[in-house]
Amino acid sequence: MTLATELQAAPSAHLAIDKVTKWFETSRGRVQALDEVSLQVAEGEFVCLVGPSGCGKSTLLNMIAGLEMPGQGSVEAGGQPVKAPSRERMMMFQESALFPWLDAYGNVMFSLKRKPGLTDRERREVAEYYLKLVGLEKFMHANIHELSGGMKQRVALARALAPNPRVLLMDEPFAALDAMTREQLYGDLQRIWTQRHVTIVFVTHNVREAVCLGDRVVLFSPHPGRIREEFKVTLSRPRDINSVEVAGYATRITRALKDHMEHGAGI
Amino acid sequence: MKRFLTATAFFVLLIAAWHWVYVRRFWSPVLVPSPESVGRYLWEIALDGSLWSSTVVTMKRLVAGYFIGLLAGLPLGFLTARVRVLRDTLGMLALGLQGLPSVCWVPLALLWFGQTEGAMLFVVVMGTLWSVILATETGVRNVNPLYIRAARTMGSQGVHTWVTVMLPASLPFIVSGMKQGWAFAWRSLMAAEIYVTILTGFGLGHLLHYGRELNAMEQVVGIMLVLLLIGLLADKILFSPFEKFLHRRWGTEK
Numbered sequence: 001m002t003l004a005t006e007l008q009a010a011p012s013a014h015l016a017i018d019k020v021t022k023w024f025e026t027s028r029g030r031v032q033a034l035d036e037v038s039l040q041v042a043e044g045e046f047v048c049l050v051g052p053s054g055c056g057k058s059t060l061l062n063m064i065a066g067l068e069m070p071g072q073g074s075v076e077a078g079g080q081p082v083k084a085p086s087r088e089r090m091m092m093f094q095e096s097a098l099f100p101w102l103d104a105y106g107n108v109m110f111s112l113k114r115k116p117g118l119t120d121r122e123r124r125e126v127a128e129y130y131l132k133l134v135g136l137e138k139f140m141h142a143n144i145h146e147l148s149g150g151m152k153q154r155v156a157l158a159r160a161l162a163p164n165p166r167v168l169l170m171d172e173p174f175a176a177l178d179a180m181t182r183e184q185l186y187g188d189l190q191r192i193w194t195q196r197h198v199t200i201v202f203v204t205h206n207v208r209e210a211v212c213l214g215d216r217v218v219l220f221s222p223h224p225g226r227i228r229e230e231f232k233v234t235l236s237r238p239r240d241i242n243s244v245e246v247a248g249y250a251t252r253i254t255r256a257l258k259d260h261m262e263h264g265a266g267i
Numbered sequence: 268m269k270r271f272l273t274a275t276a277f278f279v280l281l282i283a284a285w286h287w288v289y290v291r292r293f294w295s296p297v298l299v300p301s302p303e304s305v306g307r308y309l310w311e312i313a314l315d316g317s318l319w320s321s322t323v324v325t326m327k328r329l330v331a332g333y334f335i336g337l338l339a340g341l342p343l344g345f346l347t348a349r350v351r352v353l354r355d356t357l358g359m360l361a362l363g364l365q366g367l368p369s370v371c372w373v374p375l376a377l378l379w380f381g382q383t384e385g386a387m388l389f390v391v392v393m394g395t396l397w398s399v400i401l402a403t404e405t406g407v408r409n410v411n412p413l414y415i416r417a418a419r420t421m422g423s424q425g426v427h428t429w430v431t432v433m434l435p436a437s438l439p440f441i442v443s444g445m446k447q448g449w450a451f452a453w454r455s456l457m458a459a460e461i462y463v464t465i466l467t468g469f470g471l472g473h474l475l476h477y478g479r480e481l482n483a484m485e486q487v488v489g490i491m492l493v494l495l496l497i498g499l500l501a502d503k504i505l506f507s508p509f510e511k512f513l514h515r516r517w518g519t520e521k
Contacts, residue, residue, distance in 0.1 A: 065420055085419040097417040100517050101435035110431070114422035145518030163421070 003122045006164060007129055012199040013078035013088065013166035015041035015064060020073035022059055032224035033059045036073070039218065039227065044197035048214035050207055050253070052261065056225025057203045061169050064201060065091045077167060087115060089167040090160035094175050096152035098144045104131065104155045105140040111163045130158040133192060150181035154188070161192070170202045174209065183241055186212055190238045207257065211249040212241040219253065221260045228260045300485040305492070308485040317474070322493070325460065325470035328384070332391025333452050337445065340396045344403020344444075345429065358404060365397035369455035373462055382465050390459045394452035402444015406437025439517065442509045449501065457494065471497075 022034040033056040041047050049057040062068040063075050066085040075082045077089055090111070098107045108127040112118070118126070131137050134154040139147065147155065153173055160168060174182045190213065193200060204210050210217045211233055219229045231253055235245050282302050288294075289301045312318040347358040372393040373386075380386035410433055418432045434441075460472020471490055478486030513519065 067416055067419060085422070087420075087422045089420070091417070091420045093413055093417065095413060097411075097413045099414060099432070099435070101438065103516075110418075110423075111421035114427075143516050143518060145516075159421075 003125055006118065006122065006126055010088075010164045010166050010198075012044040012197055014043050015039070015167065015199065015201070016074075016076040017041075017060070017064070018074045018076075020060070020063065020070040020075060022056065022063070022068070022071045034070075035224040035226050037225065037227055038073075041199055041201060044199055046193060046200045046202065046213060046215045048202045048204060048210035048217045049220060050204060050210045050217055050257070051220030051225070052205060052222055052257075054225075055220035055222035057220050058171050059225070061091070061171050061201060061203050064167070065089055065169050067091075087111065087163040088165055089169060090163060090165040091169040092153070092156050092160050092171065092173045094172040096144075096149075096156040098152055098155055098159070100144045103141045103143055104136060104147065104158075107144070107155055108159045108162050111159055115163050126162055127158075130162045131155070133161070134158045134188065148181070149177050150185060153177065153185060157189070157192075161196075161198075165198065167199045167201070170200065172204055173202075175204070175206070182209075186241055187238060189213065194237060207254050208241055208246060208250040211235075211246045211253065212239045217249075217253055219257055219260065229256055231256075297482065297484060300488060304485040305489045308483075308489045309492070312474075312489075317469075318493070321469055321471045321474050322497070324468035325456065325472065326497070327468075328387045328470065329391055329452060329456050332388045332456070333395050333449060335388070336392045336395025336448060336452065337399055339392075340399025340444075340448070341403055341441070343396075344400040344441075345407055345433070347400060348404040348407035354404070357400070361397045361400040361404075364393070365401055369394035369451045370458040372455060373459045376459070377463060382463055384465065384467050386463075387456065387459055387465060390455045391452045394455040395448035398448035398451055399441075399444050402440050402447065403437065406440030406444070407433055409440060410436040438509075439513055439519075442506065442513060445509075446502075446506055449505065453498065453501075 017037060017039040019036045019038055020034055021036055022032070024031050024033055037056070037060060039047075039060075049060065051057050059068065063070050064077065064082065066082045066089065082089075098104075099110065102110065105127055108130060109123060112123045112126055115123075128137065128140070131140055134157050136151060136154050136158065139151060139155075144152065144155075156173070174185055177185070186209070202210070202213055207217070214233055217231045217233060218227055219231070220226065221228045231249070233249055235249070239246055285299075286302050289296070289299055293299070309318065312321075343357065343361075347353045347361070369390070372390045376386040376389040376393075380389060414432055414436055415428060418428050423431060456470075457472045457475075460470045461476045464473060464476075471494060475487060475490045475494075478484070478490060
């Protein structure tokens with residue numbers, strides 16, 4: 001594997017989630033997180049999962065990542081059943097989950113060091129490439145606590161992209177950021193996705209954010225988590241979260257969400 | 268530099284006050300020796316070599332026991348954090364024994380090992396071990412679970428996760444446990460050395476003890492100064508680098 005091929009986007013993977021049901025044991029008894037959820041995500045598609053808390057969207061994301069196993073049903077990525085976490089499917093969390101004992105560069109290297117087939121020099125160049133891609137080349141050796149919330153999520157994005165995954169899983173990655181920073185990151189994420197066309201599954205409870213980013217918005221309802229409706233977003237990119245078109249879509253989806261909440265089971 | 272000068276001025280003033288107390292003869296010179304006599308004593312034992320040999324004997328005991336305690340305590344701490352049964356058994360034992368003043372191990376060590384190096388080593392290990400186990404356990408249990416999940420998605424598992432995630436993530440706790448272990452070990456070793464004569468080597472504790480036997484206050488005070496200096500040096504050499512790293516990386520110091 002050469003550096004040039006390494007820096008090119010890996011072919012993105014298709015995701016097939018088939019009738020997935022998941023129960024959790026809690027102190028208050030068994031809780032059903034997901035009920036026969038089926039979802040197909042095409043290669044290079046950007047799908048946003050939207051729903052109120054408790055609708056199991058994060059659980060579904062964890063299952064695609066291989067961090068949790070479905071109770072029933074199956075999850076496949078690139079035609080292979082998901083059995084364990086893998087560098088093919090990288091994850092970003094709401095908190096950056098960066099390691100404070102490493103600097104920004106060290107964090108990006110963490111995922112690369114585990115990747116076979118590269119020399120140390122190539123790993124270094126890959127890490128620098130991705131830190132540059134997210135605009136943090138000047139902060140390579142900054143300590144994590146010195147970075148702002150938005151910069152932390154940028155490093156987390158670089159860390160997730162560095163092993164060249166075929167799927168990127170994002171669990172409310174911008175929820176804890178201020179509006180200005182978030183808008184910058186919407187732009188960055190769209191730019192990077194347009195370049196690389198990695199398959200992205202993005203979990204959020206912010207409908208506008210979902211419309212701004214996703215090719216498709218999938219609506220969940222809670223208790224137990226079920227898919228209620230799907231919306232294709234056909235707006236051209238890059239999209240601006242403040243544009244009238246995004247707002248129009250968002251209004252429609254929010255109305256649908258409210259309907260499902262009111263008429264949904266268990267509420 | 269300014270901080271260094273302030274510290275120097277402080278200690279110079281302290282010695283000057285001591286000298287003044289001595290000159291005014293508030294107490295008999297047998298009880299309060301002059302700074303000069305203490306300095307002279309230290310100079311003499313430095314010249315005849317007994318200062319170095321005693322320091323080496325004491326430090327050998329301390330360092331050997333400390334590292335044994337550390338090497339055993341770290342894995343045991345990891346295990347007690349992860350295995351419920353061990354937490355309820357070994358963890359409980361460690362909690363109890365850590366609360367036991369480590370000097371209390373001296374009589375037991377003497378009965379078990381006699382007046383040997385083994386007894387000294389045992390006392391130091393007991394002083395270190397329990398603090399390190401408890402601190403490591405606390406550290407591991409406080410690791411953000413998100414770190415572990417993130418590490419797993421990046422292809423880390425098993426031993427790799429332990430070494431590259433759990434260990435550094437719990438470092439702030441482990442370092443404070445190491446410091447406490449060091450302090451306990453140091454105290455109990457001094458108690459043991461003052462308490463019993465071990466013929467295989469005369470440590471600083473023995474010199475302190477003989478100072479009392481001979482009514483030589485300058486020796487008692489002189490050795491105490493040496494002990495104080497070793498404590499300071501240990502802190503600066505052993506722990507300061509760790510703590511500086513922690514403060515810098517974690518951003519816990521202004």
